[in-house]
Amino acid sequence: MNVQLEVENVSEKKTAILVNMLELIEEHGLLGVPISLLAKKAGVAAGTIYHYFESKDAIILELFNNVREAITHEIFRMKDRSKDNYSERFKSLWVNLFQYFVENPRVLSFMEQFFSSPFQRMIHSKESQFYEDNFSSFFLLGIKEGYIKKYDIHIISSIFMGGLTIAAKKHNNGYHTFSKDELKDMASIVWDGFKI
Structure with missing residues (x-):
């Protein structure tokens, strides 16, 4: 796709x-x-x-x-699921992003290269690097409402994205095809590390 x-x-x-x-x-x-x-x-x-x-x-x-906008549009479709509790939305976000990177491996490759290059400094100052998108808003809401621990947003985003991108690369490169249950398990492990 x-x-x-x-x-x-x-x-x-x-x-x-x-x-x-x-x-x-x-x-x-x-x-x-x-x-x-x-x-x-x-x-x-x-x-x-x-x-x-x-x-x-x-x-x-x-x-x-454009890629960031496309990702946000696809994975934040859960806005209609506002009745779900925060933990379910957190896990769904993780699984949705994994699935997006599996369906769009070029995007994963591009984003990894972009954030490992000098270009990432062009888009944000050091202070606002992760603060202006839906991910940060979602995580900050979790902190504010007492669902997740008060870690720095850069720690949260790094942990959240780290395992996800490695798993998506393993899947895309044919090393392991993750089942739905395995994806749910991984999302739960990440959630357990952040929840209060």
């Missing part, structure tokens, strides 16, 4: 540039994609790319914003 990067009022050419950049980053690495290769893969002229983006860095940053 391909990640949907289509945004309202964005041309097909711009979408093609972003989608093909995501694919090429998986193949060549975050910094290994020349504009000429991107233009060929996207079926556009190099000048067309510069019509939409001032630089390759600008493409990568916009791709990050």
Whole structure:
């Protein structure tokens, strides 16, 4: 399944540039994609790319914003499940994100490379790096309402994402296919580490 990067009022050419950049980053690495290769893969002229983006860095940053928005849209569908208790929402969030990364392995590869690169410093100051998205809001709500321990948000996000990304990579690389019960068990282990 391909990640949907289509945004309202964005041309097909711009979408093609972003989608093909995501694919090429998986193949060549975050910094290994020349504009000429991107233009060929996207079926556009190099000048067309510069019509939409001032630089390759600008493409990568916009791709990050679109990917983050797509992830948020997919995994926070649980808003309709507000009657579920916080622990169930926490575990569902973990499982939903795992499943998203399994269905969209290019996104997982891109996000890992992005957050291991200097680009991550371009999107947030050190103080606000994790504070402006739905994940942080969800975790901060859990702290505020007394469901989870008062750990720093960076500790929470690192623990939450660490096991999840390793499990998704094992699954995607064919080392182990996780069953629904195993996913629930892993989400419960993470929850048990945070709950009060």
